[in-house]
Amino acid sequence: MDSAEYERKIAARFATFDQDGNGYIDREDFSVAAKAVLAEFGTTARSDKGQAVFAGAEAFWQGMAGIADVDGDQRVTREEFITGAAKRLRDNPQRFAEIARPFLRAVIAVADEDGRGATPTAAARVLRVLGIAPETAGQVATALDGDGDGRLLEDEVLSAFAGYCGVEAPDA
Numbered sequence: 299m300d301s302a303e304y305e306r307k308i309a310a311r312f313a314t315f316d317q318d319g320n321g322y323i324d325r326e327d328f329s330v331a332a333k334a335v336l337a338e339f340g341t342t343a344r345s346d347k348g349q350a351v352f353a354g355a356e357a358f359w360q361g362m363a364g365i366a367d368v369d370g371d372q373r374v375t376r377e378e379f380i381t382g383a384a385k386r387l388r389d390n391p392q393r394f395a396e397i398a399r400p401f402l403r404a405v406i407a408v409a410d411e412d413g414r415g416a417t418p419t420a421a422a423r424v425l426r427v428l429g430i431a432p433e434t435a436g437q438v439a440t441a442l443d444g445d446g447d448g449r450l451l452e453d454e455v456l457s458a459f460a461g462y463c464g465v466e467a468p469d470a
């Protein structure tokens with residue numbers, strides 16, 4: 299990967315986390331994401347599933363802040379994301395993805411409308427409300443179902459998320 303492509307991918311990852319688009323990642327972005335997912339599936343924040351999504355979002359934010367908020371001001375700037383999170387993403391995307399596991403698990407539970415597991419269609423809805431372009435969301439969601447049984451497993455989602463986060467730096 300050349301450095302222009304690397305920059306583009308990092309910028310795209312940052313934009314995904316900066317849900318409200320104000321130029322930095324903070325707790326509010328995770329709260330915005332949680333609310334968007336719950337609204338899409340008509341789940342109330344007070345329900346068990348809703349509370350799990352908010353708790354997962356908070357844990358995700360704490361993990362992100364622990365890795366990337368170098369100056370401790372409760373905001374992850376683009377600079378902090380590149381130096382902190384991106385390094386961790388590159389070195390160990392699977393481990394990075396683990397900080398997202400409670401959130402992903404809770405979101406899958408919300409997207410599981412019939413109690414038989416979340417479908418790729420439901421996953422595409424999640425991705426769309428999180429700001430992923432509709433055509434990309436559909437492709438990604440279909441690819442998530444690795445064994446093609448029409449239901450998504452937590453580990454399938456987690457490893458896909460790790461793959462998305464795993465940005466290779468250009469050779470120095």
Ligand code: CA
Nearest residue numbers: 316320322327
């Ligand atoms: Ca933000």
Ligand code: CA
Nearest residue numbers: 367369371373
């Ligand atoms: Ca900071």
